[in-house]
Amino acid sequence: NAxxxxxxxxxxxxxxxxxxxxxxxxxNHNYMYWYRQDPGMGLKLxxxxxxxxxxxxxxxxxxxxxxxxxxxDFPLRLELAAPSQTSVYFCAGAGGPVYEQYFGPGTRLTxx
Amino acid sequence: AQTVTQSQPEMSVQEAETVTLxxxxxxxxxxYYLFWYKQPPxxxxxxxxxxxxxxxxxxxxxxxxxxxxxxxxxxSLKISDSQLGDAAMYFCAYRGIQxxxxxxxxxxxxLTINP
Numbered sequence: 001n002a003x004x005x006x007x008x009x010x011x012x013x014x015x016x017x018x019x020x021x022x023x024x025x026x027x028n029h030n031y032m033y034w035y036r037q038d039p040g041m042g043l044k045l046x047x048x049x050x051x052x053x054x055x056x057x058x059x060x061x062x063x064x065x066x067x068x069x070x071x072x073d074f075p076l077r078l079e080l081a082a083p084s085q086t087s088v089y090f091c092a093g094a095g096g097p098v099y100e101q102y103f104g105p106g107t108r109l110t111x112x
Numbered sequence: 113a114q115t116v117t118q119s120q121p122e123m124s125v126q127e128a129e130t131v132t133l134x135x136x137x138x139x140x141x142x143x144y145y146l147f148w149y150k151q152p153p154x155x156x157x158x159x160x161x162x163x164x165x166x167x168x169x170x171x172x173x174x175x176x177x178x179x180x181x182x183x184x185x186x187x188s189l190k191i192s193d194s195q196l197g198d199a200a201m202y203f204c205a206y207r208g209i210q211x212x213x214x215x216x217x218x219x220x221x222x223l224t225i226n227p
Contacts, residue, residue, distance in 0.1 A: 031213055042116075042203050042217030043157075050212050058214065088155060098145070099213040103157035 004104035023091030031094040032074040118218035135204030
């Protein structure tokens with residue numbers, strides 16, 4: 001039981017490139033989330049999903065897209081990377097009676 | 113919209129002493145959850161403690177306890193017998209009970225433990 005896994009752990013992108021951050025959970029959680037954490041700040045919600053085929057915007061969705069074709073996977077797509085997207089990205093899954101959120105280890109992304 | 117405020121960017125405490133981290137929040141909801149998360153240098157987000165707003169009793173987890181003041185919208189974390197391994201960023205977070213169970217985080221408090 002690996003919980004929530006994220007790949008890659010680190011990535012450097014050039015301005016204008018695109019990439020997909022992968023997130024997989026093996027806890028059968030319906031709810032999944034993507035957050036970003038800028039230096040010295042708390043986490044801000046980018047996108048979330050309450051089940052396969054259902055996604056919605058969070059607080060800071062601009063420049064990102066998501067999909068949820070299966071319960072397990074919730075990839076985050078960056079198109080036309082910008083320096084403002086330099087951040088640490090966390091994926092989380094939630095389930096159980098109190099919808100406890102379990103976080104992945106994070107992906108550190110630098111856009112130069 | 114709900115907001116969470118942590119007014120102490122940094123705190124320090126001597127090993128074995130007690131420290132209290134402050135958190136205030138704003139909401140119009142009557143029922144909700146509050147959390148404290150720990151983020152060590154490994155950057156993994158670790159749940160420290162959870163409080164349900166409908167429970168008057170303050171939550172405790174070993175050396176960690178909270179002081180939940182619902183009317184004042186205050187939710188502080190007390191760490192007793194501080195240990196070197198407690199050094200980390202601590203985040204206060206709010207979550208409503210309806211809808212998508214989204215977390216709203218404060219800005220964080222960096223806790224240093226002095227040996």
